[in-house]
Amino acid sequence: MPRTKAVAEDGRRRHPAAGGYARGDDTRARIVAAALDVFGQYGFGEASTRMLAEKAGVTLPALQYYFDNKEGLYLACAEHITQRMEMRLKALMDETAAALMQRELPRARLTDMLLDFLDRLADIFLGERELEKWTLFIIREQAQPTRAFDLIFDRVMHPVVRACAALVGRLLERPASDREVKLRTLMLIGRIVIFRPARETALRVLGWPDFAGDRLALVKKSLHAQVAAEFSVSRHAKQRGRT
Secondary structure: OOOOOOEOOOOOEOOOOOOOOOOOHHHHHHHHHHHHHHHHHHHHHHOOHHHHHHHHOOOHHHHHHHHOOHHHHHHHHHHHHHHHHHHHHHHHHHHHHHHOOOOOOOHHHHHHHHHHHHHHHHHHHHHOHHHHHOHHHHHHHHHOOOHHHHHHHHHHHHHHHHHHHHHHHHHHOOOOOOHHHHHHHHHHHHHHHOOOOOHHHHHHHHOOOOOOOHHHHHHHHHHHHHHHHHHHHHHHHHHHHHO
């Protein structure tokens, strides 16, 4: 996907202060919401500007005014996802970073922090209905990454993995940069994230209508049991290795 000179880093076109269409945040937001659906369904290559404009209920010139072209709109969709996820994750990331500033944390406290971290990720990835609109967009980017994926990865995915790896590393008494720590972290987060792209399969297997209320609580309970068993085994194996 080539970079368009007139598109800013966040996907917005830079316009002169006067002239052209009257600006409107509502119109811009409506176009982005429609584009997320279209790009998710058809992909970047198959989605036409006419298709995008019709879905948003705007004219082609209006679409071009706000985003310059299809590339600009695509990046604006990635920016929208990124900003919304950053808002949801901010408190969790800040609290985790502040807690990890303490050099000495009891193992029980670290385990509780990891479980809370995963619980809150589950609330976001499984409980938030807005994410359903973004799933296809993100899955397509996973398969064929573009600059849009770079944006989402750098500001959402990577920071989440780093924060979780810091907790896992402390529990394993290894640096967060350790390869095994990273792998274990990805596998932990994967136990939650898998329910998003494989949502329909999981719901049909479980016979559930959705992941809400008691059903989401049961997912968390199962995850807690796996985490407790995994880190208990890791600790005992380490102790055996020292004898």
